[in-house]
Amino acid sequence: MTKSAITIERVLDLIAAYGAHPAAWPDHEREAAEALLIAKPEAFEPALQEAVELDQMLMQDDQVPEPPAHLATTIIEGAPVAQKSAQRQSWLRSLFPMGLRLPTGAAIASLGIGLMAGYSYAGDTGFDAYLESDVTYTDTLDASFDDWLGDPEGGL
C-alpha cells in the first residue's frame, strides 16, 4: 500500500486491532500509516492513548512459565526412528557412491561365469566318464568279509 493510499479510518482500524505500536502493524501498511500519523497526529491521539493503556496491560500478561526441561527430551524420544533398511541402503551407497547397479551387475556376471565353469567341469567327470573308466564296481556282496579287511598279514 502506498503512502497516499492509506486513510485515517484505516490507520484507526490498525490501532484498534493491533495496538499503538507500529511494529505490530502489517508490514505492507506500516510505512504509509506512520507517515499519516506524523502528518495528522491530532486525528489519532485519543485512539493511540487508549491503545497504549491496553498495550501496557497486555504486557503484564507475560507470566508464562518456561516449558519443563524434560519436555523436549520426551518429544524427541517420541520422534520417528530411521528405518533399518534405509540405514542399510545409505551404508551401501556410501560403499558404492556410483550407485548399486555396478556391483549388482558384477555379482550376476560372477554367478554366470561360476555356473559355466561348473558345468564344463561336470561334463568331464560326469556319467559318460564313469562308463568309460576301467574301474569295475561290484554290484553284489559275494566277497567274504576278509576281502573287505584287506590283507590280514599286512595288518591294518
Place this chain on the structure above:
Amino acid sequence: MSGISELDQITKAAAGDKSAQAALVHRHMPIIYRVAYRMLREEAEAEDVTQETFLRAWKALPDWQPKAKFSTWACTVAINLCRDRLRKAKPVLMETPPETTDAALRPEEQLASKQAVSGIHAQIAALPDRQREALTLSALEGLGNKETAAAMGITVHALEGLLGRARRTLKSVLRADISKDEKQ
C-alpha cells in the same frame, strides 16, 4: 535456521535424523507451549498439548507439503487441541497466577500490581475463545497478521475484527474495574 531450509530440516526429521528433530523441537516448542498455556492456564495441560502437537507433527512430516510454515501448522494443531480441551473442561480451566511480586514496590503497590496482573489474566481468560486465540497469537506471541490468520483458519480481515472486539471488550472491562477501584 542457519544454512538449512525449513523443508530440508523437515525432510531430515521425517527420515529419522535426530539432530533435525531436535532442532525442530527446540525451535518451535516454546511458542507452542506458551500458546497452549495462555489458552488453558494450566502447566500440565499445556505440556500435554505441546507433546500431542509434536506427535501429530511426526506423523505428518513424511507427507509434508510446504504450503505453510511449520510454526503456523503447529499453532493450528495446538489451538485445535486447546479448543477440544476447553470444550470438554467444565468449568473453564484456570490456575492461580504465579507469584509476581516486585521487591522494589511497597506492600500496597505490590498488592495493586498483583491485582492488575490477576485482573488482566482473568479478563483475557473470559474473552470468547476466538478473540482470545487472536489476541494470544497476535498481541501476546507477536505472530504476524497473515500467520495468525492462517493458524486460525480465517482471513486477515476477520482476524482484525476479532482483535478489535477483544481489545474493545478488555478496555471496557478494565475501565470499569478502574472506576470501581476509584469509588472504593
